[in-house]
Amino acid sequence: MSKVKQILQQIDHGLSQREISRRLCIDRKTVALYLQKMKLLSLTTQQILSLSDIEAEALFKADVSIVDDKEEYKYLESLFPYFKKEIKQHRVTKLTLWQEYRSKSPDGYSYSQMCHHYYQWLKRDSVSMHMEHEYGEELYIDFTGRKISYYNTLLKRTVKEEVLVCMLGGSNYFYVEAMHSQKMEDYISGVSNAINFFGGVPRTLILDNLKSGVILASKYQATINDSFLSMANHYGAIVDPTRPYSPKDKSLVEAAVNLTYNRVFSPLRNSSFDSITRLNEAIKELVIKANSINFQGRDYSRKELFEKYEKQTLKPITMGPYE
Incomplete structure (x- = not known):
């Protein structure tokens, strides 16, 4: 049996490093190194013991780089x-x-x-x-299913507001804003604020919530609301009212909505503000933090992808904010 397996068997039986060192006549530092290596490999003793002697020894052998090959x-x-x-x-x-x-x-x-x-x-x-969603190509726009609540100190009562989420398809960088309603004036203002938050204009605005940006003229044809179209033209963006979200699109938007629930709704659930303006200031701070959190299992964030890849692909805002 290989030395590696001998050491691991003793470890598996609960023996101390000192006792293993004494029994196998090897230095305690060597035993400690094997233990450290096993932790780095993220393997159990049983997994390693199931290998052949040659394979077990190869696991613990000092790495010899063959990068040049x-x-x-x-x-x-x-x-x-x-x-x-x-x-x-x-x-x-x-x-x-x-x-x-x-x-x-x-x-x-x-x-x-x-x-x-x-x-x-x-x-x-x-x-x-x-990159399946090209950088600078699409902005997904939707409302969360739930409203956000806060205690309004001027009205002295709890108020519920609609919440708009706008997310860039390439980097998943997103913007969130609370608003009084899903009516056209609020909707246009929110999308315009999102574009200014991003500091540039994506090529296409994808609308999944047809009530606000689109008039459904018939079963087969959707017509863009004139006011929304005016805002899009101001920024030089294309509006796509007919393309439904694909499953991949939907999963991206749902991820942004769920992130909004976790990173915005939850921290603000017991908050008090004197106005929706103050509420949105708090939301903006939380969104900036959320965009800076690494994707699960990755060492980069939405903000990093946005800054590195997407920001430069957005068209400049040449005519100022839409009013």
């Missing part, structure tokens, strides 16, 4: 879409996938190196998923 990296990278599918659909572990990879490429990357390159690939793949 372009063919080997190219081969490994070609496996990543398969890895992603197997992990997601069949709950296959990365360890099993590494074993399969090493069986075909015995001198290939170590387990930790493979994981590192896989995670780097996932980041790039995630950014490319955002």
Whole structure:
């Protein structure tokens, strides 16, 4: 049995580092290093003990970089879409996938190196998923299903307001505003404020809530409300009233709405303000914070994608705010 497995078996039986060192006649620092390495690998002792001796030793061997071997990296990278599918659909572990990879490429990357390159690939793949919605192309506009409540100190009662969410499709950078109603004046003002918040104009405004921006002329044709069209023309944006949200669009908008519930509604649920203006000031601060939070499982945020990729693709606001 390999030294690695001997150490791990003793660990599995609950022996101390000192006792393992004494029994196997190895330095305590060596035992500590194996423990540290196991934590970094995010593997259990049983997972490692199930490997062959050669595979177990390879896991703990000092990583030897083969980054310069372009063919080997190219081969490994070609496996990543398969890895992603197997992990997601069949709950296959990365360890099993590494074993399969090493069986075909015995001198290939170590387990930790493979994981590192896989995670780097996932980041790039995630950014490319955002690119399915081209930067600067679309602004999704919708109301939340719930109203936001706050205690109005002047009226001395709880007030409920509508909430508009506007989200850029490329970066998912979003804007939120409370308003008295879904009527045309409030709706146009909110969308105009969103465009000014972004500091630029997307090519297309996608409307899912037809009541505010669109007059439904018939079952087959939607006509844009003249006032809304005037606002869009002012900014030089196209309005698409007929295209329904695709499932991907809907999931993006729903994510922004859920984020609004979690990051805006929840913190403000017991708040008091003397006006909707003060409420919106608080909302804006929370939205700025929410845009700066990293996507789940990623090391970048909506704000970073917006600043790095989308902001430069927006058309400039040449005529000032719409009034």
